[in-house]
Amino acid sequence: MNAVIRVGTRGSALAMAQTTAIATRIGSAAKAEIEIVPVTTHGDTSRESLASIGGTGVFASALRESLLADECDLIVHSLKDLPTGDYAGLRLAATPKRADARDTLCARDGHTLETLPEGARVGTGSPRRIAQLRARRPDLDIVDIRGNIDSRLARVSDDFAADDPQRLDAVLLAAAGLGRLGKLEHVTEYLDLYEWPTAPGQGSLAIEVRAGALDRGLSTALEAVNHGATAATTLAERLVLAGLEAGCSAPVGATASIDNELFFLTATVYSLDGMRSITSSHAASPESHSAAHLAEAARDVAERVVAELLGNGAAELAAVKGTP
Structure with a gap:
């Protein structure tokens, strides 16, 4: 086992926080030191909208090239930013337990989506959230x-005057990111997954x-941090994207869950203007909660x-390309 495990990640505060937390668990399980290797991606440097820069892979490619160049031993992604196709020379080794998958509203004066005044300015860079x-x-x-x-969040604060074009009345943000940064106090509404499916x-x-x-120690450590239910439910959600041939910035929401021995999957595709949507829901009964049976159920639904x-x-x- 190498004395040091090099862990590649984006350099943002959120990426560093979530990577450090999981890397600490890996290091403990592998009984090894951890070195965090920050990598700058195109998505970090571009100020253009996700749709205009392609969305798919803009946060992942530089990390993957760093791993292939042996500049790190493993890389940590936000799964929603990871393209669904295979990447030559790499493989997905673990999916840790999922945090809160919901979107949140962070608004002035405690507003919810229903109580925001007409014409309120709401910020988001996600085509899915815009459509919703x-x-x-x-x-x-x-x-x-x-x-x-x-x-x-700063654009919802009093740092901007009432007539400043940068001022917003609310922003939509992922609960998981806010939680990992200790900023959940800014949330004024959690949006229900089945009414507001997320990426x-x-x-x-x-x-x-x-x-x-892999080195046996690292392999054992990755098995220790992997979470079977998360691996299966996120597989189902990502297979929807793959089947639709849609990028990770497409207006698609999907939610999978395992409850009472049933594997549920619901997905919604939105028109870009939000005026139309199509939803499908299906369930399967896995033979057991083994990784193989859960993966089989995920593919089925x-x-x-x-x-x-x-x-x-x-x-x-x-903007999906699949054919029935």
Whole structure:
């Protein structure tokens, strides 16, 4: 076992916080020292909207190239930012237990989505969230924003005068990110997953390694941090994206869960203007909670959900390419 495990991550405050937490667990399980290796990605440096820079892979490619170049031993991603296709020379080695997958509203004066005044300025950089906002509150002024959590929250603070064009009345942010940074006090509303589905894999982390055999100590450590239910439910959600041939910035929400021996998956595809949506829900009964049986159930429900979505016109509704 190497004396030091080098862990690659984006350099943002959120990425560093979530990576440090999981890397500490890996180091403890492997009985090794940890070195955090920050990597700057295109998504970190570009100020353009996610849709205009392609969305898919903008936060992942530089990390993956760093791993292939042997500049680190493993890399930690936010799973929702990870493209669904295989990447030559790498493999997904572990999916730690998921944090809160919900979106939140962080608004002035304790407002919720229902109580925000007409014309309120709400910031988000996600095409899915934009579509959902337009569907729920077409009277709002939606502002396409980028930046880290602190810079987004700052625009809802009193740092900006009432007539400053940078001032916002609310922002939409992931509960998981706020929780990992200790900023949940800014939340004025948690949005229910089944009314407001979030990005496939939201709230989850993914650990990638180079393909091939791992040192036994590191392999054992990754097995220790992997969470079977999270691996299976996020697999189902991501298979929806893969089946629709949609990028991780497409207006698609998906939620999978395991309850009372049933594996549930619901997915919704939105038109970009939020005026139309198509939803499909299916369930399966896995033979057991073994990794193999849960993965089989995930593939089963995802295949049926994708077929129904495409059969009902999802390819014409949004930027997805799949065919029924």
